[in-house]
Amino acid sequence: QLRFINLHKQKDGVLTAQVVSSSISQLGLFGTGLQRSYHSLSLPSITLCSHSAIFDISILCNYVYLQKLELPHNKIKDLSCVSHMPYLVILDASHNEISNFFEFQPPKNLKEVNFSHNRMTKMKDLSAYLSLNTLNLDHNNFREISGLEQCCKLTHLSLAHNKISRISGLDSLPVTHLCLRGNQLEMIEGLENLKSLQVLDLSLNRISSLSGLQNLHLLGSIDLEKNLISEIQECKHIHNLLLLRDLNLLRNPVQVIVSSVNKYDPPLDVVAARDHMTHLVYQLMQPQVLYDSTLPSPDSPYPMLVLTGPQGCGKRELAHRLCQEFSEYFAHGTCHTTRAAYFGEENGLDYHFVSEEDFQNMIPMGKFIQTLQYGGHSYGLTRDAIEEVAREGLACCVHMELEGVFSLKNSYFEPRYILLIPIQVEKYTDHLKKRGLYSQAQIDAAVSRIELYANTNKQRPGFFDNIIPCDDREEAYQMLRQAVKGYLLLEEQEEGEDNIRASPDNTSTGADVFVCSDHH
Numbered sequence: 001q002l003r004f005i006n007l008h009k010q011k012d013g014v015l016t017a018q019v020v021s022s023s024i025s026q027l028g029l030f031g032t033g034l035q036r037s038y039h040s041l042s043l044p045s046i047t048l049c050s051h052s053a054i055f056d057i058s059i060l061c062n063y064v065y066l067q068k069l070e071l072p073h074n075k076i077k078d079l080s081c082v083s084h085m086p087y088l089v090i091l092d093a094s095h096n097e098i099s100n101f102f103e104f105q106p107p108k109n110l111k112e113v114n115f116s117h118n119r120m121t122k123m124k125d126l127s128a129y130l131s132l133n134t135l136n137l138d139h140n141n142f143r144e145i146s147g148l149e150q151c152c153k154l155t156h157l158s159l160a161h162n163k164i165s166r167i168s169g170l171d172s173l174p175v176t177h178l179c180l181r182g183n184q185l186e187m188i189e190g191l192e193n194l195k196s197l198q199v200l201d202l203s204l205n206r207i208s209s210l211s212g213l214q215n216l217h218l219l220g221s222i223d224l225e226k227n228l229i230s231e232i233q234e235c236k237h238i239h240n241l242l243l244l245r246d247l248n249l250l251r252n253p254v255q256v257i258v259s260s261v262n263k264y265d266p267p268l269d270v271v272a273a274r275d276h277m278t279h280l281v282y283q284l285m286q287p288q289v290l291y292d293s294t295l296p297s298p299d300s301p302y303p304m305l306v307l308t309g310p311q312g313c314g315k316r317e318l319a320h321r322l323c324q325e326f327s328e329y330f331a332h333g334t335c336h337t338t339r340a341a342y343f344g345e346e347n348g349l350d351y352h353f354v355s356e357e358d359f360q361n362m363i364p365m366g367k368f369i370q371t372l373q374y375g376g377h378s379y380g381l382t383r384d385a386i387e388e389v390a391r392e393g394l395a396c397c398v399h400m401e402l403e404g405v406f407s408l409k410n411s412y413f414e415p416r417y418i419l420l421i422p423i424q425v426e427k428y429t430d431h432l433k434k435r436g437l438y439s440q441a442q443i444d445a446a447v448s449r450i451e452l453y454a455n456t457n458k459q460r461p462g463f464f465d466n467i468i469p470c471d472d473r474e475e476a477y478q479m480l481r482q483a484v485k486g487y488l489l490l491e492e493q494e495e496g497e498d499n500i501r502a503s504p505d506n507t508s509t510g511a512d513v514f515v516c517s518d519h520h
């Protein structure tokens with residue numbers, strides 16, 4: 001059997017019988033099976049052939065048994081010879097100068113057609129092309145999709161780089177692969193009945209919404225690169241597409257917004273995620289040991305209490321007082337800071353006061369669980385600070401700004417978070433002034449953050465386990481100890497006969513009791 005004989009072209013661009021006879025391939029049987037003919041005619045692409053392109057192929061009218069005709073990269077304008085090829089299955093006439101759309105009698109079994117890179121402007125009725133399953137019309141001048149309604153076998157349709165501004169005329173075709181890259185689409189419409197669609201390329205358009213994709217449940221890949229999608233919330237339209245594996249939203253304005261916001265004004269979640277990742281990675285690079293905080297059982301989280309609120313709201317003082325009163329349950333987890341000690345502050349008790357250099361050196365040593373830059377200084381909670389408390393069988397009580405809470409929420413620790421929030425802003429401002437420690441700018445910054453705390457509480461129900469107004473320190477402490485007693489289930493135990501603290505048989509640690517409350 002002969003296979004692939006090159007087709008040579010004459011210099012003047014007219015294909016002759018002589019040339020065809022030396023270029024045709026794939027000798028096969030046809031009809032009764034007793035006759036033989038060549039089935040395939042393939043022109044090598046211009047890049048492989050130094051001959052000039054052909055434009056007149058009328059000689060091919062005589063080659064009625066062709067099943068595969070490949071004529072890419074020529075100057076063909078007229079394909080009417082195909083009318084004489086009733087057995088044609090594959091037609092590649094890409095990179096030519098054809099302006100008429102399917103201007104030939106339909107071969108009954110024509111399955112694959114490639115008319116890409118031609119000069120076509122208008123689609124026409126293809127209801128006679130019932131076997132068509134692959135149609136490539138890229139790089140033409142189509143403005144509208146039409147005439148495909150009856151193509152009940154069409155699975156692959158490509159109309160990339162045309163001038164289509166609306167998706168229509170696809171109705172309920174069995175299309176699995178659809179490419180409309182590089183058109184003028186502004187919205188995704190007319191796809192709702194393409195229930196078989198698996199791969200959709202809408203890149204290089206002007207689409208601003210993902211609406212219109214929500215019912216395409218077989219979609220596995222969507223390319224929307226370089227469109228005008230600016231809202232990441234648009235992804236809600238594809239939330240139910242369970243088979244979706246690839247979604248390309250590169251070069252959409254949403255990228256720019258997200259990345260510039262993340263760079264210049266990053267949301268707390270983003271800062272916290274970065275902080276957490278940094279410390280986790282550094283920690284994983286250290287020799288791994290079994291921590292006291294993971295005992296006695298790896299399943300139950302180590303109990304921690306975090307007091308949060310704006311600077312100077314009293315959380316540090318309240319934390320110390322709480323640890324004193326409930327000393328059999330809690331001990332203070334002492335953070336590190338690079339700020340200088342205020343008058344009366346004790347190293348190791350209020351903070352571990354360290355130099356910026358020491359602090360920075362501790363980061364790659366995997367020492368920190370979380371860190372924060374606040375008011376020009378570094379603050380950080382170390383693993384050791386927690387372990388020191390855990391070793392005593394106690395729950396760790398710490399205080400920190402909101403960023404620290406966000407970061408800690410990424411860790412496997414599951415503290416209870418109590419928000420101490422000033423309600424009377426003036427009183428809070430006066431208190432900060434009276435402390436005599438802060439500049440006006442620092443006071444303004446602290447006051448402005450009250451809103452941040454309040455909004456976080458509003459927008460994230462359950463983010464804080466308790467919210468306590470802290471305008472009056474004594475009242476705040478009473479509320480705090482009530483809340484803590486609730487966590488420790490102390491109310492009932494004090495009333496009952498078996499007071500947990502009085503029972504000689506009780507072997508629970510403070511930490512255990514804290515864990516047993518409903519929160520965990």
Ligand SMILES: Nc1ncnc2c1ncn2[C@@H]1O[C@H](COP(=O)(O)OP(=O)(O)OP(=O)(O)O)[C@@H](O)[C@H]1O
Pocket residue numbers: 309310311312313314315316317335336339370371372374379380381399400401402403404405437
């Ligand atoms: N590891 C940490 N992570 C996040 N925030 C922290 C951390 N350690 C301390 N902070 C918080 O940083 C802020 C500044 O701490 P600093 O001790 O300088 O404040 P302060 O003026 O003494 O106020 P406060 O009375 O609220 O502690 C405080 O709100 C403090 O709770």
